[in-house]
Amino acid sequence: xxxxxxxxxxxxxxxxxxxxxxxxxxxxxxxxxxxxxxxxxxxxxxxxxxxxxxxxxxxxxxxxxxxxxxxxxxxxxxxxxxxxxxxxxxxxxxxxxxxxxxxxxxxxxxxxxxxxxxxxxxxxxxxxxxxxxxxxxxxxxxxxxxxxxxxxxxxxxxxxxxxxxxxxxxxxxxxxxxxxxxxxxxxxxx
Numbered sequence: 692x693x694x695x696x697x698x699x700x701x702x703x704x705x706x707x708x709x710x711x712x713x714x715x716x717x718x719x720x721x722x723x724x725x726x727x728x729x730x731x732x733x734x735x736x737x738x739x740x741x742x743x744x745x746x747x748x749x750x751x752x753x754x755x756x757x758x759x760x761x762x763x764x765x766x767x768x769x770x771x772x773x774x775x776x777x778x779x780x781x782x783x784x785x786x787x788x789x790x791x792x793x794x795x796x797x798x799x800x801x802x803x804x805x806x807x808x809x810x811x812x813x814x815x816x817x818x819x820x821x822x823x824x825x826x827x828x829x830x831x832x833x834x835x836x837x838x839x840x841x842x843x844x845x846x847x848x849x850x851x852x853x854x855x856x857x858x859x860x861x862x863x864x865x866x867x868x869x870x871x872x873x874x875x876x877x878x879x880x881x
Contacts, residue, residue: 793832
């Protein structure tokens with residue numbers, strides 16, 4: 692995973708800050724294979740009319756880290772959903788590469804959602820023509836998400852979990868688009 696350096700290929704600029712919208716894209720590839728760690732994160736902040744702060748990530752840490760398995764992590768604190776993780780099983784580095792590229796494909800919908808607050812943001816931040824070619828990787832990640840939900844369900848940050856967090860997650864259109872409506876709707880219980 693030390694070869695993973697996608698930000699320069701698929702994004703025009705990693706920081707966007709105008710019209711009351713801030714987007715930060717951060718990629719931290721591993722430099723030491725013995726302590727394999729990779730993180731690709733997109734953080735958004737905008738006013739609607741209150742401040743809305745969201746954080747999406749695909750990460751992998753090696754033991755003894757708390758979450759030493761590949762996972763998607765979401766922080767939707769301002770919508771009272773809180774922080775949650777979806778564990779995904781990845782067989783090898785090739786599959787992890789496809790999952791990260793699928794994550795990048797799915798970030799396009801996050802930026803498109805922000806178009807109502809800052810016109811042209813998607814094209815300013817992302818190389819849309821290249822990202823659009825990653826649809827099969829997006830479909831691959833959707834399948835991994837479905838498999839992860841069946842095998843492990845959802846892991847909420849228990850310190851912040853509220854009784855209605857799960858219901859709010861199911862009502863959040865952006866999360867439904869990103870994770871997949873069928874995947875979210877397949878959750879039975881927490």
